[in-house]
Amino acid sequence: xxxxxxxxxxxxxxxxxxxxxxxxxxxxxxxxxxxxxxxxxxxxxxxxxxxxxxxxxxxxxxxxxxxxxxxxxxxxxxxxxxxxxxxxxxxxxxxxxxxxxxxxxxxxxx
Amino acid sequence: xxxxxxxxxxxxxxxxxxxxxxxxxxxxxxxxxxxxxxxxxxxxxxxxxxxxxxxxxxxxxxxxxxxxxxxxxxxxxxxxxxxxxxxxxxxxxxxxxxxxxxxxxxxxxxxxxxxx
Numbered sequence: 221x222x223x224x225x226x227x228x229x230x231x232x233x234x235x236x237x238x239x240x241x242x243x244x245x246x247x248x249x250x251x252x253x254x255x256x257x258x259x260x261x262x263x264x265x266x267x268x269x270x271x272x273x274x275x276x277x278x279x280x281x282x283x284x285x286x287x288x289x290x291x292x293x294x295x296x297x298x299x300x301x302x303x304x305x306x307x308x309x310x311x312x313x314x315x316x317x318x319x320x321x322x323x324x325x326x327x328x329x330x
Numbered sequence: 331x332x333x334x335x336x337x338x339x340x341x342x343x344x345x346x347x348x349x350x351x352x353x354x355x356x357x358x359x360x361x362x363x364x365x366x367x368x369x370x371x372x373x374x375x376x377x378x379x380x381x382x383x384x385x386x387x388x389x390x391x392x393x394x395x396x397x398x399x400x401x402x403x404x405x406x407x408x409x410x411x412x413x414x415x416x417x418x419x420x421x422x423x424x425x426x427x428x429x430x431x432x433x434x435x436x437x438x439x440x441x442x443x444x445x446x
Contacts, residue, residue: 262336262423262437263374307373318364318425318435323373 224321226308231327236298240324242291242308250311254282254293257305257323266293266306295326303328332358332428336438343414343445351409351441353424359404360426364435365397368421380407414445 223245232238244252251270255263269275269284269291281294293306308321333356343349353363361382366374378399379387386399398410407426411418421442425435 260421260440260442262440265436305373317376317379318427319376320366320374325371 224308224310224319226306226321226324228322229325229327231329232295232298234298234300234328234330237294237296238298238326240293240295240306240308240326242293242321244289244291244308244310244321246289246310246312249286252282252284252291253309254280254291255307255309255320257307259304263307298328300328300330302326332426332430332436334360334424334426334436334438336424336441338441339439340442341444343443345415345445346413348410348412349414349443351411351422351424351443353407353409353426353438355405355426355428355436358426358428358430360407360428361404363401363407363424363426365399365407365409366423366425368423368440374423377409382407411443414443416445419443419445 225243253268254266256266257263267282269282272284272286274281274283279296284291305323305325307323312319335354335356337352341349363380365377367377368374376389377392380399380401382401382404388394396412401407421440423440424438427435
């Protein structure tokens, strides 16, 4: 199966940079995903990493190290609207299931 | 991009009744759809994998007789919560993968179920 771990909560200040870490153990790695979820809404896709390295997309970047089973989501120039849960996710059972980590609730303070 | 429509968005029902939730892929065919449940301040927990034309695969601890899943076509999967109880109150979300992209799964908008 897949074990995915993330910090439960983080707090950061508007305009700052925050890094949300994710560690995973998987049976059959097939890419790591990050989603953003606002309270009461469905998750929305942020990024997908299948190769090692950093993928940059505007204010959000995602990093992957397959050998370490480690990923992080980097959010720059934080805005109040970035307050949400950030979910690390990936495939389990050699691509049969798509499972989520526990999520990190980020609070952006003025 | 891929769109998944989920209906209803909110439903309130009495204990003992059944509720059906629909999940449709609007612009792509989905041989596999997933159903998740999310309790407040918790992550999404996979309940079952819905396969078109065959029986669903349920995660450990999920009662298949209580959460009936039907995936009768390549664009529609339904989840029926039978004999609902207050502890079934939760946010239910479906997702499907558009095989044309590598972007994981597209999610429906979710259904907020309240059992009174």
